[in-house]
Amino acid sequence: MELPFPLPFPLPLPRGDSSEDRHAKLREALAGLSDWNTGVLSCQLLQWKVTPEYHDITSPIDKPGGISRGLPLLRPGKGLNLVGKIADFYSAWPEDAKPRIAKGTYQNTQKALSGIFKLCLHKYDAYLDLIQVEPFLPVSLPVEERRKIYTWSEVGGYPPHLAIVPPGDKHNDLFNASRLAGVKSLLGAVIPKELMDLNPSKGATLSENTTYNQSLVKEAKNIYINPNVGTRTTPRPPGVPLKLDWYTDFVFAQQYFTGTNPTTIRLATDEWITRFRDTAKGQGNQDMVKLIDEAAKAKSLYVLDYSDFRTMVGAEPTDIFTSNASLPGDTRKDRWAVAPVCLFNLPADDGILHPLAIVIDYIKDMASSVVIFNKRLDSSVTSIDEATDWPWRYAKTCIQVADWHKHELGVHLSLTHLVEEAVIVAAHRSFDDNHPVYRILKPHWLKTLAINEAARAILVPSVINMISGMKPEHVLKFVRAEYNNFNFTKRYILNDLPDRGFPLDKVGLGEKQFHNYAYARNMIFMWSILRKFVTGFFSAFSELDSDDKIKNDNNIQTWVKELREFGKLTTFPDIKTRDELIDAVTMCIHIASPQHTAINYLQEYYQTFVINKPPSFFVAPPTSLEALEALTEPDLVKALPMNQLRQWLLAAQLPHLLNETVALKESLPHYALTLIQTASEEEVKNAAKELYVDLGIIGEAFEQVSEKMDPETGGYHVMKPDTTAVSILI
């Protein structure tokens, strides 16, 4: 069709006042860009020559070479020890992995790391699809056939998990053809020897670093697009200037109620109370002795007890935690971790968790360890300047370093990702695909096996080991010990909270003493509605309507045996009753959905500002109280990952990678909606309807819980049902 009038060519764009605005917007968009277009990234990787080597998959022999040279690929049918080779796959970067890029910017490196990791995840997904492990389109297989694909492995020292190469030569061939072994060096290869441009780690003082963090967030630069703990302020009356307060006792302590790890704090045992009391007495701190005596009587003393870290990794009581595992090309390598203990008071009249004392690294006994007491006996003391109490700030950082390990390796990796993986592998090896337990659980396994494999093969060796203060073998032993010590039934929410000294009635009713422990309050609601949903779902199936039937259900009994014997979850219940089945299934959903959401999706907020919760120290911890008390700000600056851009990059990047927003279709309410429209059984439809409605109701209840917290806490929103992921997605 002809245009009715002639147009000049090229068509001139209208020019005007808005052009400058557009360029300003462009600059803003570039500054806030945290991810790259995938196609452009692919071209860039080719230009950098950062690619796995090409292999002719029709050729029977793989030739080593290229970037994956450090990790010889498996060669099928040549009698090589497959297990040994897969163990290499989980080990650290190959010795010859060198930075390929001499200089680069922090921002581009961050985007390259994110982009590559996501591409690696796609590759894992594709490989698992190929070998028919949770394939994109489901296949119906009798359980005997599925048992050949889902097999157990303990390779690499990890707890029992899915064998990435199921038995059989054909699987070896497929694994080789997948070239997964070639991707593990990629992350290391794109970190330039020298990083320039943005430096979020910089600062001669802590407040300089804090102010810089604030300006990054203000300008929405790079991954610093959202507020983080370093930008928070205490609410003040109108006219009173706001103060950044991330380092205060209040913010430090509250993280153990509503931070990344709200699952470890517990009532102090008499033994710990006596140890701290005696030490306070020994230091002539009579005020503290009196306070401990009173609080002990009121049963308001709580602890974070990390004194067992050495036992967990099989170290001697006086061994020092240190590591020099490093990024290719690193110059400052030596790092340290600690095994501290913190004593808190939680007064019934204000419910403000307040740290009283810290053993900075529990070595053998109290007498051999450095113990410091807070000069602020309670949260109302304002005569002490918290900003400049450097010895106490250092001690609090010890707890944060230790909790970085407890949280990332234990509570997060081991006790959600890996425990759920055992549940998944055992279920695939036990249930017919129309069994009600399989049907209720399967939607809660989305993406979990692929992300777990990527964690073992990439995140632990290439990120965690490069920033942790524990050496790689200790990291592995720690993960394993957490798994071995996990008590499945004791951690049911209704058992867990009272076991840790949080009575259900008092917490549930929001008594003053517990009004700031929003994680616990929310979880009581969440557990109740999940259990109700499981009960309703199972009511559709006559095969599960009596204890006898459950006792004689071969699928269920095989699942139990698989988990206890081969999954080595020895505390998984020996299910003989309907109640036991409902509880166990509720727990499997709880771990995959609300529990993982609560402990995963706050990492970016608390950890991209790395000095709040660093993964290690760069200077050995003081070995005497005198040395600790002599510690000043420059000492803390040297000890933190400040002005350590490469480590900062990995430490901030890890939480950023893991905190992608949950898509609507991967949320718990969306799961319920879909089930309502698809289930053929009325009882299942009804259970899903009630779940959806209940999620709405508890969503409102969570808001009320959050509003009732002290305003200084900033509230607690991570468990909002709309953004509670249906499974362990990342």
Ligand SMILES: [Fe+2]
């Ligand atoms: Fe996670």
